[in-house]
Every structure is written in structure tokens, then in C-alpha cells.
Amino acid sequence: MHEWDTDTRVDATGDGRFTAHLTDRWGSAGDRPNGGYLVAFCLRALGEVLPHPDPLVVGAHYLRPGVVGPARVDTELVRAGRRLSTGEARLSCGDREVLRVVASYADLGAATGPTAVPGQAPDLPPPGECVDVYGGLRLPGVTVADRVDLRGPEPHGWARGRPSGAARAEFWIRFADGRPADTASLATLVDTAAPAVLELGVTDSATVELTVHVRARPASDWLAARVATRHLADGYHEEDVELWDTTGRLVAQSRQLAVSAGR
């Protein structure tokens, strides 16, 4: 068992309900459990309820900060079709819902149809020739930084106290304990790196909504990430993430809407 599997465990109690426990090991700024960690509980529960094996598209709406401790996931099987099935999951801490997810699942191993991929994977030196993108910097409470290895050609500008002014980055990502990447965990991986807007000198970013398209089963554990924010207006901004495996295949594409107060 790896960290992600242990720390996102859900236990069925019948009727599509599950109990869970949010750990403090995937914390982001403000000691809040990371958004990509929270969504994992919903996907693990839906994975037991829906007949198809792979999350295909996940829409996660963040309602309140998650709270470390006991939690509950309530699921609903919305529709089970031949090619796709759709479910809803609600993660609650105490009696307060913190996250609502609607997700459609498919069998990506059986997908057939036309292919044309003009997009290109990031061109990065091998992980062994890269360095920690945080340059060893660890912010208080941001324990998620110890759960993933993020390696790039050089540390991020903001981590060296010099935001680059360009909200984009390319780097390798892998679970720190070597856990294999799979379709169930990609929605966690797309949201475990620090926000791209830090390079604009903005130091806060709260996710309102995260959508993840899972495009293929990863053929490698190291994944090449491309992260960008192009439009920051009145605090609202999108953050786009692509993850590519080492065979050059896009495995996940995500976009979140987040808000910064500009503190």
C-alpha cells in the first residue's frame, strides 16, 4: 500500500454511503486539505458504485474548506449506460458538505475512435537531471509538498523570492513514495503543485471548481506537467494543467477556476 491509497481510503456502510478520514498529510496553504486530495475520496467512492473502471471527466465544486478528521461520502448512481456511467458524490465533514463531485466513468482500455494530437508534450531533461521545483522550500502546513516529487530544470522563481511574472511552468511530477500513476489518482496529481499565479506575485489562490479530463491510462509513473494561467481578472483566474506520460501521450487535462484576494 502506498500513501495515496492509505490516506484516501473509504469504507462502504451500505446504500452508496462511505466513511473516511481526512489526514493532515495532504495539506495546502492555511492548513486546509488540498483540493486534489479531497476529490480522491469522492472518486474512490464512485469507483465502487459505477460499473466502468476509469474516471473520464470529473467536475468538482468546492463549497467549504475540508476539515482533518472523520468524513463521509454519499454517492448516487445517476446513470449507467453502455459506454459511460455517471455518478454524484458529496464529501461532508461533520454535517457540512465541503465538496460536490459529478463524474462520468468509461473504460479507457476499450476506447476507439479517430485520433489527431497536434499538442506536444513538454520537452524536459530526464527527472534525474532535474531539481526540486521548490528548491527545498517548504511552507508551513503545506504537507502535500512532501507527497509528490516535482522536478524541473530549475527551481520556480517565486520559490527563490523572485516571481518570474509569467504564470506558466513545465516540470515532472510523481508520487514521492513511487506509487504508480493511474486513472484513479490523476485528479489528485493535477492539483498537487503550487498555483501558477504565484509567479505573478499573487500569494493566495482558492479553488472554486476543478474539472479533470482523464484521457488515457498512464504508461509511466513520472508524468510531464504543463501548468498555465492566462487570464487573471478581478482575482478570478483559470489554471490549466496537462499531464503527459513518458511515451508522449496526454493522460490528463484539467482546468480550475480559482480566486485570489491578492494578499
Added chain:
Amino acid sequence: MHEWDTDTRVDATGDGRFTAHLTDRWGSAGDRPNGGYLVAFCLRALGEVLPHPDPLVVGAHYLRPGVVGPARVDTELVRAGRRLSTGEARLSCGDREVLRVVASYADLGAATGPTAVPGQAPDLPPPGECVDVYGGLRLPGVTVADRVDLRGPEPHGWARGRPSGAARAEFWIRFADGRPADTASLATLVDTAAPAVLELGVTDSATVELTVHVRARPASDWLAARVATRHLADGYHEEDVELWDTTGRLVAQSRQLAVSAGR
């Protein structure tokens, strides 16, 4: 009253429930009501239930084709906060749910925070100097093509029988009857143009999920659209749409996951 307002009317029947009627005037391929038309019913209902005026982020999960005729929208107020409120809406035809929407609303007139927009609006000749992007082509059942004016420097390649091989386009969009663009109708506008993959010679595309970020209240009725699909793999593809008003402000950004059989 304009066409969009009349054709997406919802009538409250109490307890967050609404009745509606799906017209055949916003049809897409296969005589199915267009996805951007269907989501409008959910947003009109949520607009009456949620305390904030503007849809900020909309996640729409398409479960089954909509059916022209009487319909129902059932809403739930999920959370009403100071800055944001979130609701869920389910559109049903007969007793079958066809669309589930989770959306967060805000007051975009009161948004404050840092701004940095490296993205650029499409550079297009004025609408009066552009032509119908379909070159007058109307496909059977695709009545949505008569509800919007789409104007570009030249007709799309596929509409002339010569797909360009590049799944991207820039053009003007406006409601055909001159209805002003507003935040309520942007989620319709982002999904009323023909799919970008038609330029790849793919002739079918069914939306699984559509996410819309509404970024500002439009200051013009003509909006400049940028549409692109970068990754088509095994039939699955994303379609990204940006809409910009004539002051050069991004007003909406959308992404959908769609699937083509490659017929």
C-alpha cells in the same frame, strides 16, 4: 422579448421546481436540442433560486439526448455564502434526467482582486466586413444555426467541403435577433457553433460534459470567439472556446469533453 428568453422560459411550481418546454428551434445534429440550449433552462431556474446575479462557473453533465416537448427542472440550493452561492439543477424530459448542472454564482459587478491578462482577443475584421462562417450551408435539423450569427473572414473549410485539417477557428458570434449578450446567456453562446473537429474530417461529436467560466459581463453584443480542439484521441476530445467583447475583455472561457465515433 427575444428568442432566447422566450424559448428557455421556466415557470416555478414551488419547492425549487420548474416546468419548461423544449422547442425544436435550437436543434443540433440528429434533431437533438443543442447542449448550450439545454443548459440555459438549468441556469434560468438556478437564477431564480440563488442569491447572486451572475453564473460564475457552470459544470454541465449530459446524460441523455433532450427531447422536444414538456420538461422539468428540479433545483437544490447547495450553499449560499457571502461571495459565492452554489446550486444544482436537473433537467428531465418525461421521467428521464437528461442534464445535471452544478453551478456557482457570484456578483461579477462587485469582483475585486488582482488582474493580469496576457491572453489576447482574436484579431478579426469588423462583423460588417465578415461573412457567414457556414457559407449559407444549413444541415437538416440544425436549427440552432438560425438562432446565432457567426461571421468570419471566410467560410469554414468543412462548410465548403474542404476540411482544413486544423481544428481551430476565430469568428464573431451574436444572437441572430440582436439579443444582447449577458452572463445568463454566455453558456448558450459558447456551445452554439459547429464543433471544431469538423475541420479534421470528423462529422460527429457528442458532448459528455461542458464547463463554462463566466469572467465578465459583456460590454458588446457581438463577441469574438476563439475555438480549438488540440487533443483528439480514441474519439475523445476537448473543445475550448473563448468569448471576448469588443472592449478586448474575456467574458467567457469554456471547455467541453466530447466523443466522436468517427463516422
